[in-house]
Amino acid sequence: MSIIALITDFGLKDNYVGVIKGVISGINSKAKIIDISHNVSAQDIKQGAFLLFNSYNYFPKGTIFMGIVDPGVGSARKPLAIKTINYYFIGPDNGLLSVAANSDGIKDIRVIENGKYLLKKISTTFHGRDIFAPAAAHLSNKIAFSSLGKKEKNMEIIDISKPNIKNKILEGEVIHIDNFGNLITNIMKEDFIRFIDGKSFEGQIKGKRITKIYSFYSEARQNEVFFIESSFGFMELAVKNGKASSYFSVKKRCKLKVTI
């Protein structure tokens, strides 16, 4: 059974996601559609790329990922289909797909342009429905990947996990705030551990300090703030039985500094 996994910033209030699933089901009624998330912050391509990167390799080989965070819809940005070693990625050429696709290993990139695999009428505002959904559905019906359109050599690339280290200061970013108010950073655990190198350290966000790192939530004392490895290998800031997002007053992406 073919899986099509969706990640978008469409939210769950409107009929956008439902209509996309209707279009897919009309082309391949047997496609199994899985929602990764539809609550990427509106137009936050980097956050979407981060979440897709953290998710893709938990899906079975052959999964078709359809990612749509698309502030440039209707402009000249290209609709892309990417074939990687284990997966397919469909979405706008704005970097959203680049982190996951590069990580898995890109084999072929196509511009989606074969009218046979698109809706008859292409709007200027909803390519998810008119271009990406039908392309993904036809791909799940096992059409030749190359039939989607002409080969593309370049695509937009986003860089996520390259925190900046200079003069014993590591600069990173809070890239996502999860449902529990945990702040997920773009600093991978290995980079963090190598940087602090067993020494005591001080993290800073908006003037507030963090000096602890734990391996389990349960190691922390009530209301203590600490670093912990997130479920996907990045460092995360948490407050025991509280919300780090409230403690640091963080509502969206922001800078983070660590010194030793």
Place this chain on the structure above:
Amino acid sequence: MSIIALITDFGLKDNYVGVIKGVISGINSKAKIIDISHNVSAQDIKQGAFLLFNSYNYFPKGTIFMGIVDPGVGSARKPLAIKTINYYFIGPDNGLLSVAANSDGIKDIRVIENGKYLLKKISTTFHGRDIFAPAAAHLSNKIAFSSLGKKEKNMEIIDISKPNIKNKILEGEVIHIDNFGNLITNIMKEDFIRFIDGKSFEGQIKGKRITKIYSFYSEARQNEVFFIESSFGFMELAVKNGKASSYFSVKKRCKLKVTI
């Protein structure tokens, strides 16, 4: 594979939608259930009718739509099943289904009353679970449509897209606010274009003006407010890289005036 598509105001916090899917799956384990939206504003029948109307014809022929925005649950309002040229619609007789069903072309209407196709115990508060879900599931099992109950001649009708034109003033309504803060109106593009007829125009919502119309989001300047055709053929108000809902301080349905 039979598709049952759901649109409700149940939200996603409670177990209501999950229980409905459990009931459906107990009757037809092979039904493919698709969520259009469960975040219709509470008890806003007109908004639900609008979203269903904008969605239904993207689904494959034979799809069974189950719509539940039902302030009158437990009262005398009838539970209906409607057969149209291409689809089936299941839900309360309060107008919710009427716009989509009329648009597709009604062939038969039945009152859902055959106990064989309902849960044993019918509550006064949750007909979605006790009446609509089992009826939809049995229908997806290909029972005869007429076996659901006796023929019904009349049903509640809602009128959505008839903006009022008088003395060079077009009066419409903001009928839905989407996830991006765009204000979706009940004015169809053709009606709008015919009305302004190439002349300059001024739209007004809550004392604030709109004088631009664009074909692409990318045509607008940063923070500019403008009309654009929505993804479903209705005129929409947008603010480039902002939220029209914040700009106009609109939180729910409200009036809109356009003069030339």
Place this chain on the structure above:
Amino acid sequence: MSIIALITDFGLKDNYVGVIKGVISGINSKAKIIDISHNVSAQDIKQGAFLLFNSYNYFPKGTIFMGIVDPGVGSARKPLAIKTINYYFIGPDNGLLSVAANSDGIKDIRVIENGKYLLKKISTTFHGRDIFAPAAAHLSNKIAFSSLGKKEKNMEIIDISKPNIKNKILEGEVIHIDNFGNLITNIMKEDFIRFIDGKSFEGQIKGKRITKIYSFYSEARQNEVFFIESSFGFMELAVKNGKASSYFSVKKRCKLKVTI
């Protein structure tokens, strides 16, 4: 077709639920996954247990319920699989599963520990992905229940619906607030009716009174506050065309008193 039904406090913003579905689909691509809710209040085990109890028996026999509200993830609390007369329950040993499982009738309890049925790498923060999802998916592939791990005799138990009656005062709890702002209590209708025994009564929440009980929402006058039987047999507080949660200023679980 095997059904796996999920109830968690993961929310729908992150990729947590999507990744769980990816893991399940990689092990059993034919599993039908149904969301009961992912918006249980963060770490509120009792609320999760309540919603699961209210949901399970609407699902077909053989359904595998995977419940994750797990403040103790990474600590010594055990991962459990419970076989009941009609169902399977998978989740942490913290009481979350106990109300539904006990109600259906427990036949066997196992600690999930057979590495063959887990992900290779077990994190300290996301057992939903690493332990519970693979265990549920393998179970849906019809492995022997006993192969998951060794027999367990005891598990954490939560008590939900035992309101306290003393000196003509019934003390209960608002245990859940639904999407419409209705306050769902832990007092079963039978207990309530037996207690008031046809006499007039006065309910109190945060100093505000309730003296009415109705069978239908439509019996109440505009803005009237009243008790009504909820869709799952518990007493509920509602305000006609309003929100009881706003009327009583209730945002989370709180006490409720009824006197006759």
